Amino acid sequence: MAASSRAQVLDLYRAMLRESKRFSAYNYRTYAVRRIRDGFRENKNVKDPVEIQTLVNKAKRDLGIIRRQVAEQSTAAGRKSGSSSRSLGKPCTTWP
């Protein structure tokens, strides 16, 4: 497989940030966005294509984790507790 191009890496970066902003929990959301930015910035000068591919593969796996967890937590957050007078409304900013 040809090593990932700059464009692909940037696409991945944007996709990860976009997905991370959908975490309903404040602490997870802020952590994911911050960690992704810092992570990509830290590795921006890596030249070795093998190393780049390893990093990209890990990032793709992490993107999968974020997607799954965002989905999982939004259904859990939507689960109603005892009282039926609660409406769903805005997503909450923290995970309880």
Added chain:
Amino acid sequence: MLLRAAWRRAAVAVTAATGPKAAAPTRGLRLRVRDLAPQSAVPADTAAVPEAGPVLRPLYMDVQATTPLDPRVLDAMLPYLVNYYGNPHSRTHAYGWESEAAMERARQQVASLIGADPREIIFTSGATESNNIAIKELEAAIQPDTSLVSVMTVNNEIGVKQPIAEIGRICSSRKVYFHTDAAQAVGKIPLDVNDMKIDLMSISGHKIYGPKGVGAVYIRRRPRVRVEALQSGGGQERGMRSGTVPTPLVVGLGAACEVAQQEMEYDHKRISKLAERLIQNIMKSLPDVVMNGDPEHHYPGCINLSFAYVEGESLLMALKDVALSSGSACTSASLEPSYVLRAIGTDEDLAHSSIRFGIGRFTTEEEVDYTVEKCIQHVKRLREMSPLWEMVQDGIDLKSIKWTQH
């Protein structure tokens, strides 16, 4: 006790407030919104509570008590809670084999974080059980004068790091077993059981962004350390801890250890910066604040401050938007000042005014700034109300006062 009762009253008062509040939150913070805690005690036929809008919950600064699950840990655990639910000790089918494989993978992850061999890791229900396994019977081992040294790696109340490598060297030269409770240290500072000559180590899952209810004990094989099992039964975990190993939990512990190994440097750097920020900003705005614990040998994420002339519990109640603690959760029911603070020679009155701030992987700069702001505001307010503070301002030396009995 008082604190929880007051909190419950406040929470009820908020839910009963009439009229929806305008949404517009200006800061990312204070919207610990939507209390989703199940309201099991609420009967369905009580007078209808008007729709009050989201309930605010405090922001979390008590990571020494427990930590939230890292999303990567939960992701690793879920398959074993949903589809791969086999008993890891079942030898006769794929459910058992895949569960066992996951358990052994987790064991390797834990071992790798502390420089151990996987055969030296026994899964337990937590660091408390691990401590009991490690310490029990070891003192009464073969020779009457064989003894055991047991030390916490990082203290959970004041964050002080013990000189583990030194202690390990001394114990090893005197042929004395060395156990350390590393619950607050694993995954946060580099640990190597061989470099530090550790014979036994306790590990806790929920202190490192893993699940509650799981931990591990490291038991050295070379030279062999013998321990007696606390829990007997089917002989699992090399006979040292019988009982089915809870695969989803140990997978979580393993994932937490692996994530910790990757993130240790990044987290440490960030937490140090945030800790510096918290301490500097509080101390430059408030006089008579003491940081408890040796500042040099200190884990940055656990900050214990004493605010003179302010009672700790009243400050905690005032800071109701921030989840904090004074003293350790293990002794929270009693009103005794912390034994740790007493041991380091803190004055009794300063010990009663101590608050512990916990900064972790998920703590944000915003949360730190908010906590600092509220802390300064409330300390100032409480001091204004304090007659002791008034006396100090007038130049009276409190130590010279003769308090009368009446």
